[in-house]
Amino acid sequence: MQYINDTLEGKHILITGGAGFIGSNLAMYFQEYHPKAKVVVFDCFRNEETFSNGNLKSLGHFKNLLGFNGEVIVGDINNKQDLERLEENRFDYIFHQAAISDTTISNQEIVLRSNVNAFKDLLQLCLKTHSKMIYASSAGVYGNTPAPNNIGSGEIPQNIYGFSKLMMDNLASKYAQSFPFLHIVGLRYFNVYGKNEFYKGKTASMILQLGLQALKSKKVRLFKMGEQKRDFVYIKDVIQANIKAMRAKKSGVYNVGSGEARSYNDIVASLREHLGDFEVEYFDNPYNFFQTHTQANIALTKEFLGYEPKFSLEDGIKDYVGQIQDIHLKGW
Numbered sequence: 477m478q479y480i481n482d483t484l485e486g487k488h489i490l491i492t493g494g495a496g497f498i499g500s501n502l503a504m505y506f507q508e509y510h511p512k513a514k515v516v517v518f519d520c521f522r523n524e525e526t527f528s529n530g531n532l533k534s535l536g537h538f539k540n541l542l543g544f545n546g547e548v549i550v551g552d553i554n555n556k557q558d559l560e561r562l563e564e565n566r567f568d569y570i571f572h573q574a575a576i577s578d579t580t581i582s583n584q585e586i587v588l589r590s591n592v593n594a595f596k597d598l599l600q601l602c603l604k605t606h607s608k609m610i611y612a613s614s615a616g617v618y619g620n621t622p623a624p625n626n627i628g629s630g631e632i633p634q635n636i637y638g639f640s641k642l643m644m645d646n647l648a649s650k651y652a653q654s655f656p657f658l659h660i661v662g663l664r665y666f667n668v669y670g671k672n673e674f675y676k677g678k679t680a681s682m683i684l685q686l687g688l689q690a691l692k693s694k695k696v697r698l699f700k701m702g703e704q705k706r707d708f709v710y711i712k713d714v715i716q717a718n719i720k721a722m723r724a725k726k727s728g729v730y731n732v733g734s735g736e737a738r739s740y741n742d743i744v745a746s747l748r749e750h751l752g753d754f755e756v757e758y759f760d761n762p763y764n765f766f767q768t769h770t771q772a773n774i775a776l777t778k779e780f781l782g783y784e785p786k787f788s789l790e791d792g793i794k795d796y797v798g799q800i801q802d803i804h805l806k807g808w
């Protein structure tokens with residue numbers, strides 16, 4: 477579905493992190509609905525490097541971009557020379573998705589360098605080129621603050637990832653105040669799920685992980701007792717928010733969720749509708765940090781972006797389950 481009434485002909489669009497889950501969905505959205513726009517993906521893709529927890533340092537994968545006919549630039553947002561290559565173009569819009577997206581990384585230096593310093597460099601680029609900036613923030617900024625989560629209150633992150641996103645939001649607001657001609661929109665995504673998240677591995681959504689476990693062994697494992705609630709938001713709604721952010725009535729940071737808190741047991745119930753019955757084994761949560769209840773207050777997102785989420789958890793799973801079955805059958 478097309479979200480803005482404009483061909484975007486000749487518009488130059490940069491997507492950092494475009495080989496990742498959300499970035500690749502954005503790239504393919506533009507290709508399908510705005511084929512006259514010129515889309516550039518900038519991503520360092522994956523290599524063999526891992527963090528101390530064994531997870532890969534970057535999760536981009538070429539297979540997320542199969543069929544993409546725009547330009548791909550391989551580069552690291554932490555590398556000034558790589559960023560300089562971007563100055564050769566004047567981008568009308570920058571969708572900044574590149575980040576260390578793994579919330580379990582404890583190396584504070586690398587998370588802040590990648591998520592905050594690099595964002596400042598890109599904001600400086602926007603100042604030079606007057607590009608509009610739409611960037612990925614996160615519900616991680618709210619830590620364990622009781623839901624519903626409201627912009628401007630309870631922003632007490634509990635891990636370095638959430639802190640890095642809050643520092644990005646603070647930086648964005650300073651730039652927006654100092655340079656009112658800039659268009660800077662931050663989107664605090666809640667728990668996103670959907671197509672192209674497979675290559676996130678262990679950090680993919682619980683919807684994919686539980687779906688694959690159920691298909692493989694007719695049994696899934698959940699932290700006790702599965703009643704923790706999250707705001708699960710379907711990828712197509714996240715794309716809607718990004719596209720509508722291009723026309724936001726004002727710069728600022730906005731929550732992007734479904735507006736509803738749903739439990740892990742709800743995911744199980746919905747998956748059973750499509751995959752048949754399977755067993756659930758509950759086990760103790762090993763993490764000392766775990767968000768137990770998130771729910772986006774999306775009133776401002778509706779008002780200033782015109783965002784209207786279309787997918788309940790059940791609708792999103794129904795739309796997505798075919799790809800989960802495909803991944804199970806064919807690998808990917």
Ligand SMILES: NC(=O)c1ccc[n+]([C@@H]2O[C@H](COP(=O)([O-])OP(=O)(O)OC[C@H]3O[C@@H](n4cnc5c(N)ncnc54)[C@H](O)[C@@H]3O)[C@@H](O)[C@H]2O)c1
Binds near residue numbers: 534615
């Ligand atoms: N998926 C979610 O539920 C969710 C929730 C909140 C916020 N976010 C944010 O949304 C954005 C996109 O997340 P995603 O789920 O698509 O994650 P992802 O890991 O699939 O995508 C991030 C992309 O950035 C690239 N990247 C990482 N470090 C880079 C670097 N130094 N230089 C260049 N590229 C680099 C990776 O290769 C990857 O392709 C991230 O900023 C993430 O923090 C995601």
